[in-house]
Amino acid sequence: MRVSVIDDACHGHQMCAIAAPEVFGSDEMGNAIVLIDGDIPAELQAKTRRAESNCPERAIVITD
Amino acid sequence: MTEVRKPVEDLLTDYDIFEPEFVKDPYPSFSEIRESQCPIARTERYEGSWLPTRYEDVVAIAQEYETFTSRGILVVPPFPGQGEGSYGGVTAPPITSDPPDHHWHRRLILPVFSPQSVAKFEQGTRDLCNQLIDEVIDKGTADAAADYAQHIPVRVIATLLGVPLEMEADFTAWVRAALENILDAEGRKWARKNIIEFFLAQVAERKQNPREDDFITELMNTEVEGKVVPIEYVLGVCNLMLVAGVDTTWSAIGSCMWHMAQHPEHRKQLRDNPDLWPTAIEELLRMYAPVTMARIVDHDVEFQGCPMKAGDRVLMAFPAANRDPRQFENPDEVILDREHNRHVAFGSGIHRCAGSNLARLEVRVALQTWLERIPEFELVDKTDVTWAGGQVHGPRKCLVSF
Numbered sequence: 001m002r003v004s005v006i007d008d009a010c011h012g013h014q015m016c017a018i019a020a021p022e023v024f025g026s027d028e029m030g031n032a033i034v035l036i037d038g039d040i041p042a043e044l045q046a047k048t049r050r051a052e053s054n055c056p057e058r059a060i061v062i063t064d
Numbered sequence: 065m066t067e068v069r070k071p072v073e074d075l076l077t078d079y080d081i082f083e084p085e086f087v088k089d090p091y092p093s094f095s096e097i098r099e100s101q102c103p104i105a106r107t108e109r110y111e112g113s114w115l116p117t118r119y120e121d122v123v124a125i126a127q128e129y130e131t132f133t134s135r136g137i138l139v140v141p142p143f144p145g146q147g148e149g150s151y152g153g154v155t156a157p158p159i160t161s162d163p164p165d166h167h168w169h170r171r172l173i174l175p176v177f178s179p180q181s182v183a184k185f186e187q188g189t190r191d192l193c194n195q196l197i198d199e200v201i202d203k204g205t206a207d208a209a210a211d212y213a214q215h216i217p218v219r220v221i222a223t224l225l226g227v228p229l230e231m232e233a234d235f236t237a238w239v240r241a242a243l244e245n246i247l248d249a250e251g252r253k254w255a256r257k258n259i260i261e262f263f264l265a266q267v268a269e270r271k272q273n274p275r276e277d278d279f280i281t282e283l284m285n286t287e288v289e290g291k292v293v294p295i296e297y298v299l300g301v302c303n304l305m306l307v308a309g310v311d312t313t314w315s316a317i318g319s320c321m322w323h324m325a326q327h328p329e330h331r332k333q334l335r336d337n338p339d340l341w342p343t344a345i346e347e348l349l350r351m352y353a354p355v356t357m358a359r360i361v362d363h364d365v366e367f368q369g370c371p372m373k374a375g376d377r378v379l380m381a382f383p384a385a386n387r388d389p390r391q392f393e394n395p396d397e398v399i400l401d402r403e404h405n406r407h408v409a410f411g412s413g414i415h416r417c418a419g420s421n422l423a424r425l426e427v428r429v430a431l432q433t434w435l436e437r438i439p440e441f442e443l444v445d446k447t448d449v450t451w452a453g454g455q456v457h458g459p460r461k462c463l464v465s466f
């Protein structure tokens with residue numbers, strides 16, 4: 001599983017970081033950044049999906 | 065003054081967001097409109113407005129900033145003469161700004177509100193909550209709204225802005241006049257005058273004595289494209305911080321306290337599982353979203369079959385969107401560990417609340433501190449709770465005993 005954030009769509013709700021703090025952080029503007037390079041470890045995949053389903057801007061893209 | 069209010073004939077064509085029942089509990093009306101043939105209601109009251117109630121529609125309008133502009137963001141029209149005279153150009157950037165200016169209006173303040181930046185307010189907020197609790201804990205009873213919630217955000221914002229905490233009562237009065245009692249145009253005018261004069265004096269003082277590590281000083285010295293920002297921008301941002309950061313957050317804390325007073329099972333759930341706090345706060349914000357904003361239609365447009373005209377006002381009922389069963393399972397139930405929660409209590413799109421990380425922190429710390437010290441409490445009288453509504457919804461009197 002890989003994950004990315006569409007920068008133009010992200011408006012910094014930070015609900016991704018609430019759901020999966022190991023996977024999402026924030027830049028100095030409060031917008032989301034992905035903290036993990038490459039594959040998301042198995043133990044964080046459920047949380048990552050949860051982050052996706054909590055983003056009000058639908059700015060998170062998961063590719064399996 | 066006795067108020068003569070025309071009874072509402074039909075919610076779909078004549079809703080009244082200031083009708084006392086609606087102010088207290090708008091959710092049955094939202095739901096009736098949402099499930100009708102016409103989920104975007106219309107009223108001619110207060111110079112007319114549209115009221116979308118479905119999640120999808122509210123979010124679509126928030127995203128379409130070219131059609132639905134932020135020239136007017138109050139749920140009622142501006143007071144006569146607003147925008148005239150010296151400092152008439154002071155608005156409330158970025159909330160009242162449209163692109164392209166909105167971009168830099170917002171960018172300049174975002175770093176102050178990143179999760180990293182707001183973390184430094186946590187301990188101060190906790191100390192403040194503890195002081196407020198010290199004042200009531202031996203009495204066995206308190207007003208969760210007026211003795212507790214009301215004092216927290218205003219002091220946090222005053223600290224952030226670097227303005228005198230002793231003026232708390234004035235700030236609160238101005239904010240209430242600006243945002244809460246908004247049918248009183250004279251009151252809004254009074255609040256605006258006071259806020260602008262106050263911040264003008266703060267700016268003048270800093271011109272004499274610039275301060276280190278100070279929000280207003282830094283704002284005054286910011287340059288955009290080689291030019292220092294205009295004074296109207298500085299005053300406007302300060303105006304917004306005070307108005308947007310106080311009534312909203314205090315309403316959210318109040319509603320959460322009102323909820324917790326009635327739900328021992330949720331108090332226990334949080335006690336047993338403290339990791340749940342961040343998710344629980346989002347769920348409470350979904351359920352009790354305090355803020356409704358407005359948009360002004362830029363050009364004639366048909367939206368979901370509604371003939372909207374240039375200049376029409378559209379109410380962005382985020383609280384209604386947050387209870388749409390098409391988006392949320394069991395929307396009227398608080399589920400502290402809700403899995404899927406794309407709530408829009410903080411709005412959506414380019415104007416999404418810049419202060420949300422601070423707001424969340426305040427709500428969480430206020431509840432945690434209270435629950436640590438007063439784990440068991442209940443409403444004194446369910447029928448004796450009073451509410452503010454319209455633009456911002458939350459309890460204003462909420463007696464609890466413990």
Ligand code: HEM
Nearest residue numbers: 158159308309312313316355357410411415417418419423
């Ligand atoms: C629970 C508390 C709060 C709620 C529910 C809330 C809600 C909102 C909403 C719905 C918007 C969107 C406005 C629109 O679409 O027109 C907004 C914007 C804004 N809020 Fe908040 N707010 C809260 C607390 C705060 C705090 C504490 C601050 C900081 C002092 C703040 C600062 C702002 C600013 C600066 C904007 C304008 C952003 C822009 O236009 O780009 N808010 N807020």
Ligand code: SF4
Nearest residue numbers: 010011013014016055
């Ligand atoms: S929840 Fe969505 S919009 Fe918010 S910070 Fe995360 S990716 Fe961005």
